[in-house]
Amino acid sequence: MEIVGEEHFTTELIDLVSYSYDGSDHNHRPEAAAFPADTAQISLIMQLANERRFPVVPRGAGTSMTGSAVPIKGGLVLDLVRMNRILEIRIPDRQVMVQPGVVYAALQKALAPSGFCFPPDPASGKVCTLGGNVATNAGGIRGAKYGVTRDYVLALEVVLPDGRVVHTGSKCMKSSSGLDLTRMFVGSEGVLGIITEITLKINPKPQASCTAIASFATLQQAGQAVTDVMCSGILPSVLEIMEENTIRVLRENAKADLPDVKALLLVETDGYTEAEAAYGMEKVVAAFQANGADTISRAKDKQESEKLWTIRRAVGSTSGSLRPNNLSEDVTVPISKVPQLLEGIQKIMQGQPYPFVIFGHAGDGNLHPKIMFDGSDPQQVREVHLLADKVFQLTCDLEGTLSGEHGIGLAKAPYMNLEHEPLAMDLMRLLKRTLDPNNVLNPGKMALDG
Numbered sequence: 001m002e003i004v005g006e007e008h009f010t011t012e013l014i015d016l017v018s019y020s021y022d023g024s025d026h027n028h029r030p031e032a033a034a035f036p037a038d039t040a041q042i043s044l045i046m047q048l049a050n051e052r053r054f055p056v057v058p059r060g061a062g063t064s065m066t067g068s069a070v071p072i073k074g075g076l077v078l079d080l081v082r083m084n085r086i087l088e089i090r091i092p093d094r095q096v097m098v099q100p101g102v103v104y105a106a107l108q109k110a111l112a113p114s115g116f117c118f119p120p121d122p123a124s125g126k127v128c129t130l131g132g133n134v135a136t137n138a139g140g141i142r143g144a145k146y147g148v149t150r151d152y153v154l155a156l157e158v159v160l161p162d163g164r165v166v167h168t169g170s171k172c173m174k175s176s177s178g179l180d181l182t183r184m185f186v187g188s189e190g191v192l193g194i195i196t197e198i199t200l201k202i203n204p205k206p207q208a209s210c211t212a213i214a215s216f217a218t219l220q221q222a223g224q225a226v227t228d229v230m231c232s233g234i235l236p237s238v239l240e241i242m243e244e245n246t247i248r249v250l251r252e253n254a255k256a257d258l259p260d261v262k263a264l265l266l267v268e269t270d271g272y273t274e275a276e277a278a279y280g281m282e283k284v285v286a287a288f289q290a291n292g293a294d295t296i297s298r299a300k301d302k303q304e305s306e307k308l309w310t311i312r313r314a315v316g317s318t319s320g321s322l323r324p325n326n327l328s329e330d331v332t333v334p335i336s337k338v339p340q341l342l343e344g345i346q347k348i349m350q351g352q353p354y355p356f357v358i359f360g361h362a363g364d365g366n367l368h369p370k371i372m373f374d375g376s377d378p379q380q381v382r383e384v385h386l387l388a389d390k391v392f393q394l395t396c397d398l399e400g401t402l403s404g405e406h407g408i409g410l411a412k413a414p415y416m417n418l419e420h421e422p423l424a425m426d427l428m429r430l431l432k433r434t435l436d437p438n439n440v441l442n443p444g445k446m447a448l449d450g
Contacts, residue, residue, distance in 0.1 A: 003044045008035040008082070019059065019077040023124075025325060025375060026067035026410045030057065033077040039157060039165060039196040042078065046194070047163035049076070049440045057442050058190040060100065060132030063124040065328060066409030068136065068189045072444040080131055083196065086110055095154060095171065097199050100131020117205040119146035122405070123316070131195050137187035139405030144363025145235040145270075146203070148405065150186045157197035158185055161436035171199060184431075189407050190442040192435050206270035209237065210281040211305035214293040215261040219243065221291045222263035223339030226362045228287040229267070230335055234280040238268040239363030240312055243342055246319070246357040254318045256311045261294060263342075265362065266312055268305075312359075316370070319357045325375035327384050331395040332366040332404030344394045345369050348387060354380075366404035392418055413447040 010016075011032045021027040031054075036042045049056045055075030062069050071077055084101035091114050098107060104118070104125040111117055121140035122128055128138070134156070139148040155169030169175070169182035185193055216222040222241060229236060242250075242264045250256040258264065265288070269280030281298070288296050299305035320326050333341045342358055349356050349371070360367035369391055373380045392402055396418040403412060416425060425447070432439075432448040443449055 003041050003048070004034045004036050008037070009033070019062075019071065019079070022059075022062040022064040022067060022069040024065055024067040024070070024409065024411055025327070026070045026072065028070055028072045028074065030071040030077045031074050033079055035079050035082050037082050039159060042159045042194055042196060043163045043165055045076070045078065045163075046159055046161060046441070050162050050438050053438055053440065055440055055443050056194075058131075058135070058194045060129035060135070061103070061124070061127050063128045063132065064136065064409060065330070065406040066403070066411040068407050068409030068442070068445055069132075070410060072410060075440075078194065080129070080194075083131075084129075087197070089114070091116060093171070094173070094202055095199055096202055097197065098130055099197060100129060100134070100195050102130045104128050104130060104133060111202060112205075115205055116202045118152065118200055119203050120149050120152065121146075123313075130198055130200070134186055134195055134198055135188065135190050136407040137405070139361070139364075139366065141238050141240060141361055143361055143366065143405070144230070144239050145237045150183060152201045153182055153186050153198065154201055155199035156182050156185055156195055158193035158195055160193050161438070161441040165196075166193070169199065173201065187407065189409060189445055191432060191445050191448055193441070204272070206237070206277075207272055208274045208277040209268055209270040209305070210277045211266075211268045211299040211308055212281060212285065212288075212296060213308055214265045214267070214288040214296045215259050216263045216265070216291070216293055218262050219339045219342050221293070222265055223336075223342070223362075225265060225288050225291040225293065226338060227336050228290060229284050230363060232283045232287055234269065234283045236267050236280065236284060236363060237270040238266070239361070240266040240359065241338070241342075241362035241367075242266070242312070242315065242359045243346070243357075245346075245355075246315055246359045249319050249322070249355070249357055250311060250314060253321070254311070254314045256314070258311070259295065266308060315357060315359050319355070319370055319372060322355045323372035323374055326370055326372045327388055328368060328370045329388065329391060330360075330366060330368055330404045330406045331391060331400055331402065332364070333395060333398045333400035335363070335365045337398045337400070338362055338365055338367065340398055341367055341395065341400070344398075345391055348390045348394065352383075352387065354384060354387075361404075364404070365400070389415075408446045410445060413445065416447040 083099040087097040
């Protein structure tokens with residue numbers, strides 16, 4: 001309280017309940033929450049945490065899908081909402097400096113007049129913070145062409161678990177100087193340090209785009225079409241897939257005008273001229289035709305394009321409304337194995353009483369299987385998590401990864417050994433112990449407490 005001031009510290013029950021959960025189904029109340037204003041305050045808090053041995057959990061907007069912002073060991077939640085300034089926009093250097101509490105959409109709005117943007121496009125962009133984006137290496141629908149947050153982080157200021165402050169990376173577009181400490185912190189989910197300043201690379205915003213949707217009679221055709229598009233010499237800005245369950249849910253519950261098919265591919269090409277975007281779309285359409293697409297519909301204008309994207313954006317909310325709770329994953333496989341993952345998940349779910357959908361970013365192999373259930377029924381909870389076990393095992397058998405963009409947190413910690421060999425896990429835990437010997441910073445996450 002002395003560090004941040006009485007008005008920026010709380011032990012009120014109503015506040016602690018608010019900080020007990022995030023976008024996952026995990027929850028645990030902290031003992032207190034604080035709202036630091038700067039790096040110096042966070043440094044003092046971490047020094048005190050090590051002296052008194054209490055857990056500290058950094059938090060952005062709480063949109064995490066894996067429990068990474070849940071204070072599972074209690075302690076103090078650090079809400080970084082006050083650290084929300086865009087420190088500098090340097091268009092000639094193609095970079096911005098921001099504090100971790102800056103909302104993704106606020107940065108995009110600030111960049112818009114200059115014609116630049118921060119390309120990663122997380123679904124929670126209207127509310128999520130850039131600190132959270134960096135901590136989870138957030139992605140989004142434009143990952144196939146523009147990559148994920150890690151690809152744009154140039155430098156960081158980080159408060160280490162013992163309160164020391166380190167600056168990593170460079171304000172240059174390229175650097176081959178020393179070990180890449182910046183990448184070590186990106187995606188670390190707040191277990192190695194608290195990010196207090198971020199330098200991001202920005203891109204000119206494309207001025208033109210084309211959108212189309214294609215239907216396929218089989219998953220194999222759709223999957224091969226994805227592979228052919230990604231090998232065609234162009235990169236679509238978006239390449240999304242929706243399988244038959246997703247299509248049916250949208251048709252029956254969102255009144256979407258969609259055909260009764262096994263798969264739909266929704267694609268966007270972009271560029272700095274209309275000709276560039278149109279050229280990319282011609283390549284895409286050729287790949288769709290070569291793989292036997294039943295129908296291919298191109299949006300004639302921005303209004304038709306937005307109508308298609310409205311349907312795609314409705315998947316999460318429409319499917320989620322079918323039951324009180326849902327388990328939403330972000331497993332990822334090599335692009336060529338997307339059909340095998342889709343078919344495998346459908347087989348796992350065959351005969352199960354739970355509604356489910358599978359959709360996602362086919363252009364980078366990142367799928368979102370989503371299972372709806374009633375979390376108040378312990379049997380349903382057990383059964384759904386056993387189904388998740390099978391999905392994770394299938395993913396890893398296909399040379400995939402547990403998470404393409406959400407992170408590990410609490411939800412996927414039990415499965416880390418499926419993806420990572422024992423020596424790799426030992427090295428991760430050694431790094432955690434070296435930086436945080438007292439295990440005060442976001443403990444219990446990513447299976448690193450061993």
